[in-house]
Amino acid sequence: MGSPRRGKLTVFLGYAPGVGKTVAMLEAAAGAKSAGRDVVVGIVEDHGRAHTAALAQGFETLPRAQVPYQGRTFEELDAEAVLTRAPELVVIDELAHTNVPGSGDREKRWEDVSAILTAGIDVFTTINIQHLESLGDVVGSIIGRVQHERVPDPFLRTADEVELVDISPVALRARLSEGNIYAAAKVDAAMSNYFRLGNLTALRELALLWLADRVDEGLEEYRDAKGIRDTWAARDRIIVAVTGGAESITLIRRGLRIAGRVAGRELLVVHVVEPDGTRSATAPDLMRARELAEANNATWHTVVGDDVATALVEFARTVNASQIVLGVSRTPWYGRIFSPGVASRVIASAADIDVHMVTHSQAARVWRPRRETRPGSAISKLRRILGWVIGALAPLALTVLFIALGPGAVSLSINFLSFITVVVIVALIGGLWPAVMTAVLGTALINWFFTHPVGSFTIAEFENILALAIFIAVAVAVATVVDLAARRSRQAQAAEHEGSVLSELARSMIAEGDSPESMVESIRTTFVLDGVAVLSKDEAGEWAVTASAGEPVTTRAEATETFDLDDDTALLLKGQPLSAGEQRILDAYAGRLLRVLTESELAATRSQARELSAGNAVRTALLTAVSHDLRTPLGAIKAATSTLMLDGIALSDADERLMLTTIENGTLRLEKLIDNLLDMSRIQSGAVTISTSPVPVSDLVVSALAEVGAENVRTVTAGERGDGGDAEGAAAEAVVGPAGGAAASVGNADRSSSRTVSGRGAADGYGPEITVDIDPDAWVDVDFGLLERVLVNIVENSLKYGDGAPLTIDASTGAEAVYLRIADSGPGVSDDALETIFTPFTRLDESNAKGLGLGMAVALGLCRAMGIDLSAEHTPGGGFTAVLTFPRCGKGAMTPPDGSDAVPATDDLFGGTSGTTSADEPGGEDDELIGAAAGTASAGDDDSVRADVGEKAADDVATTTEDDRLQAGEGRR
Incomplete structure (x- = not known):
């Protein structure tokens, strides 16, 4: 089945409140109901007028929607109830009304009406002239204030019927003074402001003129449809x-x-x-x-x-x-x-x-013959001139030729046929009048030189007279036919051109793919113009170019021709003026162009609304997350400080240490929150500068694990990898137990120094097991501090959502790239979540309220800034894997003399262009930080990794749970 027909819209138009629009609408609805139609009242505002309320009582009235807003409850039209009830006709008062926020997806009542019409339901509605969008400025200058509730003219012009409800301004003021419009307390103020006689007269004239324009549009459409060319003086x-x-x-x-x-x-x-x-x-x-x-x-x-x-x-x-x-x-x-x-x-x-x-008396005082062509001439000026020249010379040349051949050498019939041939040639070239002149001249020459008596215009034989008459008739007839054929050919070409243009216009209307720019370019090429532009009024009432093609045309003064598409839009043409026929074609183009412009404005409005909606969603998510993540650590800090400040309560050293540790952990958590927000802000605003240097991936991993406080780290040795390690190296691998922190040293042939991974302990013993398998040849050219931040965020994400499942970190080298994978074997994520995991404020588990959902977004932004590819995939067998792909670099590669490779960071998360941020280069400070872990790091073999257990006091590791550490973090280096 096809879509339902669009409902019919009937608008009752008035020039001011109180003229009787609602009463007229209800009376018309009563007539429709008496005729057997299904009529309901969607909403009618009686404003306390008893007569209006009494008229509305005679209909089925749908319940209004109750909308709470700012502590009050408002009543609005329930458009969904109308669509569900689906009457034949619905009565809806005050078309220009703005809906209370929260009442639905549509902001304006006319948008509700549009949806109802689309569903095939007829609508009766009311509006005052001051609510028309195109008349907003004029009305504002009349009544002295701006009308914010407006209805777009294109929507109102789609109405099937507009009925003007009119009374004289004097009668309206009398109705106001009798208390039939407003309460008595408001009458004096209304009489001296809006209802001044001059205001009402001006508004009434606006309403009459607007309606007259609409009637005139309908008349033009009717005349065009019926092909009426006679003048109908309906309007001067x-x-x-x-x-x-x-x-x-x-x-x-x-x-x-x-x-x-x-x-x-x-x-x-x-x-x-x-x-x-x-x-x-x-x-x-x-x-x-x-x-x-x-x-x-x-x-x-x-x-x-x-x-x-x-x-x-x-x-x-x-x-x-x-x-x-x-x-x-x-x-x-x-x-x-x-x-x-x-x-x-x-x-x-x-x-x-x-x-x-x-x-x-401004014309030339000396008469000059007209040089313009005869009306409707189909022959060009050059061809006409050439026709006159040939018509004058060719007969003379033939006469000279025949005389030279001698008397009697050529018969009279040959003479006639030769001259007729010249006449036909002249007619083909110059048209009718040069051919007629040739025929007359040829007749005179034949009569003088070739008919008896020769040398006289007297014709002795009747047959010669008849032959001359037939010669002239044939010559004129042939010339007329040729001229008519040329005219018909030009008309056919013009009709073909007009038909092709209209056909192309019809195809573009069906395709619905035109833009204002393409339409303007089409007009320019179709009519061979130098430039075309569309001017529209902005909010300040100034004209600005909306779309253009060809040479610039920015003002009406620069245009050859100007067409007003509506009150706020004009089409400017620059170039060869258009003929009357071309202007008819342009009228069709103008209608299509106005529709395309309207659709473009609506599309821009929808896009802006979507952007605002998305921005609101982000702000809501940010406020929700920040409010929780601030409240939780602040609450812990406040509780701990309040306990420490209590008088008369003796706390043990262990309790005081517990309170101080709580304060420290809350502070670290706040610091982590601020770090994420600042990182995201820097990525968004383009304030990131990259300073790169070659580093081994093993150093980056060790530093990141130290940052997150990894406790249960298992490293894979060269022997286990099968890359030449011995049994001793294989046995050197250790799994850290509950005795407290962990330390791991990483050594290789290229670096004699070692890095130590230290954990901060946990009250519940082991954390998730982390297996580290790093290829010693995996070196990358990165900003150490920024990439460490990336790895910290990814590891924390896996620890947070992995449900305690083991975590594997491995790095391998390819011919052109280094691949670093961080994989957990936890519950994993869905396919949809995998696509959105790098979106800001995205949380994989809403039940876990800790965290802003910024960690992975920050990681992606920093990776893009450094030219690193970061992607997400499913772990085989279940789980989540983050894959970082680096361009490979040589071991021990030296940095440039200036100490940095300033790589501009581009393509930030929100489509902008990031800038650059500087980060500390890895070096002594990193060594001090990592070396500060409890325990000692033994110098390992060139291709082995060893882990040693350091010493740490039990009360130093029992103060923070694993989850708290993951949320609070230890802060940036």
Whole structure:
């Protein structure tokens, strides 16, 4: 089944509150109900008016939605209830109303109405003229305040019917004073402000004019659909025809006087130019005339036409004009004999259009023959000239040829056929009149030189007379047919072009893929223009370019032609003026362009709303997470400090140490929270500078494990890897037990120093077992401090969500890259979670409230900053694996002389461009930090790793649980 028909929208329009819109709507709804239609009331605001409330009682009324907001409960239209009830007709008052936040997905009531119409339900609704979007500025200047509740004009223009509810301003004020609109306490204030007589009169005129425009649009659509070319003077449109000369100012002023101050009259100023673009006036003269017209709210139009009179009348019929104002120069009598003039030809073809002729003396005082082509000529000027030349010379040449051959050498029939051939050739080249001239000249030459008596125009034989008459008739007939064929060919080409353009426009409307830029470019190429631009009003009322193509056109003054698409949008054309036929095609383009612009604005609004929604979601997640992660450690710190500050309670040394450790752990946790937020902020804002140097992966892993306080670390020796280690090396591997911290030293042939991993102990003995398998040849060129931070975040994430499952860290080398995998065998994550695990504020387990969900996002941002690929995958057999891929570098590679490779960090998590951050290079401070672990590190073999158990006091390891350590961390180096 297809989608339901769209419901019909009926709008009851008023110019002010109290004119009776709601009453008229309810009365119309009552009539529909009496006719047997299913009518319900969605919402009607009676504003305490008894008559309105009584009318609304006669209908089924749907319950209103109860919306709590800022401690109060508001009633709104329940659009979902309307859709569920699905009546034939629903009555909805106050179309421009803004819904209370929280009442649904739609912000405006007109959006609710649109959804109801889409469902196939008819709607009756009301609106005042001040709530139209296009009239917002005008209404604001009239009533002195801005109307924030507005309805877009395109939506209102889709209404199937608009009914104006009207009473006189005096009657409306009387109704107000009687208390039939507002309560008595508000009457005086309303009478002296909004309901001033001048305000009401202006608003009423706005409503009448807006409705008249809409009716006029419907009339134009009807005339176009029916192909009606006759003028229907339903609305006065006055055309002033100007040449651009000095007399144009006089003609425009006369047109303004004729239009006067009568509401609804339009003044259109038209300038006709020839197809080659030649004009009879200079650019400054035209500009002055155009500025005068536009300053007086007249529209300027440039029309192309071979014949001024024909183009002018055709344009007048296209716009349904009722009057034409023409300038008539004082041409001498002999000039009018040879050229009847534009005014005379306009009057002859104007029929039912009134023509005003205004005399002036600005035209040339000496008559010159008209050089313009005859109306409707299909032959170019060059071909016509060539036709006249051939028509004059070819008959003379034939005559000379036949005389040279001698008397009687060629029969008279050959003479006639030869001259007819010349006539046909001239007709093909120059058209009708050169061919007629050739036929007359040929007849005279044949009569004088080749018919008896020779040397005289007297014809002795009747058959020769008949032959000459047939010759002239055939010549004229052939010339007429050729000229008509040429004209039909031009018309066919124009129709074909117009049809192809309209076909392409129809395909683009079906495809629904156009953008304003593509539409503007299509207009430019279709009409061969230099430049096209769309201007729209911004919030400040200034015109700005929305879309453009070709040469820049930024102001109306720069445009050859300007078309107002609506009150806030104009189409500017620069280049060859358009013919009347092309302007009809442009009208179709303009309608499509306006729709594309509206769709583009709606798409931009939807995109902005999605961005705001996403931003709100991020802010909500941040506030939720931060509030919890701040509250928990702060609560522990406060409780511990309060206990220490209590008087009269003697605490043992162990208790005091426990309280101090609690304070320390809470502080560390806060520090970790701040570190994550700062790291994310730096990545987002582009404040990261990378300082790289070659380091072994083993050093990075050891340092990261020390940072997270890993306790149960098992290292894989060279013998276990099968890379040449001996039995002693294999036996040197150790698993750290509950006696306390762990220490591991890493040695290799290239580094004689060792790193020590120290744990901080745990009250519950062993933590998750961590197996470390590092290829000694795995060296990478990275920023030590930043990559350590990355590894810390990844390891902590696996320890936090791995449910105590073993963790494996292994590094291997390939031909071009080094691969570091951190894998746990815990519960793992779903496929969906695997795709979003690097998204900021993402938590794999909402029940585990600790952490902001920033750790993996920070890790990804820092990796991208250093040019490292970080990805996530499932661990075979279950679990989560993070894979870091580094470009391989040689062992012991030296850093540049300046001590750093400043690598700009790009492509941050949010699509921006990161900058650079400096981090401490690995060196003495790292050695001191790692070497500070309890226990001693023995120098290992070149390819082995040993772990020793250090000594640590029991009360030093019993104060922090594993989970607390993972949440609090030890802070950045």
